[in-house]
Amino acid sequence: MQTPDLVPIIPELILLVTALIVLLVEPFLKSDGTGRIDRTALIAITLTGLVGSVAVSLGLSGEDRESFAGMLVLDSWAVFFNVLFGVGAVLTVLMSPGYLEAHRRHLGEYYALLLFAVIGMNLMAAARDFILLYVAIELMAISSYLLAAFFRYRIRSNEASLKYFLTGSFASAILLYGVSLVYGQAGATNYSATGRAMGEIMQSAATGGKAGVLLAVFLVAIGLAFKVSAAPFHMWTPDVYQGAPTPIAAFFSVGPKAAAFSAMMAAFVAAFPGALKEWGLFFIVLSIVTMLAGNLYALVQTNVKRMLAYSSIAHAGYLLAGVGAMGWSGNTLPGQGVMIYLAAYTFMNLGAFGILAYLKAQMPKGFDYSLKSLAGLGRRSPWTASLLTLFLLSLTGIPGTAGFIGKFYVFSGVVWADLWWLAVVGVLLTAVSAYYYLRVVIYMFFREPEREYTLKEPIGGAMAASLAVSAIATVAIGLVPSWLWDAAASGFGALLK
Numbered sequence: 001m002q003t004p005d006l007v008p009i010i011p012e013l014i015l016l017v018t019a020l021i022v023l024l025v026e027p028f029l030k031s032d033g034t035g036r037i038d039r040t041a042l043i044a045i046t047l048t049g050l051v052g053s054v055a056v057s058l059g060l061s062g063e064d065r066e067s068f069a070g071m072l073v074l075d076s077w078a079v080f081f082n083v084l085f086g087v088g089a090v091l092t093v094l095m096s097p098g099y100l101e102a103h104r105r106h107l108g109e110y111y112a113l114l115l116f117a118v119i120g121m122n123l124m125a126a127a128r129d130f131i132l133l134y135v136a137i138e139l140m141a142i143s144s145y146l147l148a149a150f151f152r153y154r155i156r157s158n159e160a161s162l163k164y165f166l167t168g169s170f171a172s173a174i175l176l177y178g179v180s181l182v183y184g185q186a187g188a189t190n191y192s193a194t195g196r197a198m199g200e201i202m203q204s205a206a207t208g209g210k211a212g213v214l215l216a217v218f219l220v221a222i223g224l225a226f227k228v229s230a231a232p233f234h235m236w237t238p239d240v241y242q243g244a245p246t247p248i249a250a251f252f253s254v255g256p257k258a259a260a261f262s263a264m265m266a267a268f269v270a271a272f273p274g275a276l277k278e279w280g281l282f283f284i285v286l287s288i289v290t291m292l293a294g295n296l297y298a299l300v301q302t303n304v305k306r307m308l309a310y311s312s313i314a315h316a317g318y319l320l321a322g323v324g325a326m327g328w329s330g331n332t333l334p335g336q337g338v339m340i341y342l343a344a345y346t347f348m349n350l351g352a353f354g355i356l357a358y359l360k361a362q363m364p365k366g367f368d369y370s371l372k373s374l375a376g377l378g379r380r381s382p383w384t385a386s387l388l389t390l391f392l393l394s395l396t397g398i399p400g401t402a403g404f405i406g407k408f409y410v411f412s413g414v415v416w417a418d419l420w421w422l423a424v425v426g427v428l429l430t431a432v433s434a435y436y437y438l439r440v441v442i443y444m445f446f447r448e449p450e451r452e453y454t455l456k457e458p459i460g461g462a463m464a465a466s467l468a469v470s471a472i473a474t475v476a477i478g479l480v481p482s483w484l485w486d487a488a489a490s491g492f493g494a495l496l497k
Contacts, residue, residue, distance in 0.1 A: 008067040008074035011053040012119045018049025019115035026108035039106055046093050046111040054086035071129040075494035081125035081262045088346050089118045092251040094466035095354045099247055102361040117143035121259035130179045130189040141168045148244040160243025167236040175223025181216035191270035202274030217272050217279050227260035228316045230286050231293035241309035250353030253312045254346040265335055280327025283320050291317030291429045298436045305369040321426055322410040325417035332492050334413030339488035341406035344477050348394040348402055351470030355388040358463050376449030385444045392437040394474050397430050402477035
């Protein structure tokens with residue numbers, strides 16, 4: 001390893017040092033006299049590390065920087081996702097203190113694990129080698145398992161972590177088996193070298209060689225499909241989201257999902273160009289099944305947190321439609337639409353989960369995430385209800401919001417790939433989703449509460465900052481999306497070099 005190898009991973013090194021500082025500083029924090037330890041310093045250190053990592057990533061974005069013999073590349077593609085992961089983590093940190101204090105589990109390990117997960121996500125986006133990709137996925141996954149079980153004294157939290165661990169282990173094993181087949185046939189794990197070797201095999205007349213390539217592609221795709229909650233590999237998602245701390249469920253719904261999509265697009269475009277039609281068709285079929293499963297299961301949910309979990313599965317289906325169309329047509333426009341959708345989804349979904357975390361922090365024992373517990377919220381807390389309405393409208397895809405822009409670019413790319421029927425399926429299922437999103441709005445504004453309760457109004461503290469940024473971004477992307485399109489186009493251009 002030489003000094004230049006360290007330059008592209010400076011953002012990750014900043015996060016690593018920040019996580020270690022958080023763990024080292026916490027034992028020296030003093031009680032305020034009531035037995036309560038003020039952990040404001042830990043929050044400040046974590047936010048400083050995340051902002052510093054994002055700033056350095058942007059500062060290094062002027063040119064493509066390779067590290068470790070091309071295993072990792074910091075280019076516009078990686079920077080786009082570094083910024084997205086960093087912003088998502090910052091918003092998660094801001095919405096966490098009040099929730100953790102209400103549940104008496106405000107510990108420094110929470111922030112350290114969050115930082116370790118972001119390191120893994122950054123490396124997934126920057127990886128150009130299957131070995132690094134696997135290591136990055138495991139780093140993200142192990143941190144996520146521990147975060148899911150952060151309320152370790154709760155059976156539901158332990159159950160969520162165990163299910164996440166078991167399904168994640170199966171996914172990792174399948175992915176690793178696929179990678180081993182890739183290496184066995186291509187003699188390399190680097191994306192570009194693999195792409196050249198696999199392309200030659202697919203162009204040959206040997207049926208056995210083609211079958212081996214397709215099996216490797218199929219296994220790698222399944223391994224990553226688990227990570228994005230694609231049906232029928234979604235069985236872990238609802239239970240994990242319901243059992244994990246709400247800010248962590250919010251983080252799971254956007255961060256690891258975006259990381260898996262970034263790895264999926266980078267790996268399949270570069271490593272399997274000889275099987276574009278085949279993996280494109282696989283993801284198209286997967287997208288239809290995922291959209292159907294996510295939306296139909298969400299229709300019957302009465303627990304809002306669980307409904308948002310199935311909703312995240314449905315959104316994974318929309319995103320997979322873009323990935324599949326990109327492979328089927330060989331056109332990059334659907335892929336750029338996926339990048340825009342991921343950015344839009346980060347803000348609107350974090351905002352929706354953030355409102356649930358705020359309500360739970362205000363009423364630790366009185367709020368159970370059910371639709372009935374939201375009844376009358378519009379009169380009890382107009383600001384809270386209005387913000388949740390904005391995020392739900394965006395998730396539905398109402399014009400003027402980020403959700404509409406995300407769906408517009410993805411489905412436009414699908415139509416551009418001459419798959420208009422797939423876009424029609426997506427639009428129809430989006431209309432179905434309006435039922436379970438708007439049902440929450442009806443409960444908030446048109447149903448009487450079953451019991452009296454009071455909420456702190458307006459929302460204050462770090463939670464207010466998180467929700468404000470999410471709301472502003474949701475509206476800004478919906479009204480002025482051109483800057484995001486330019487960033488996505490630049491990122492995809494770097495990936496195709």
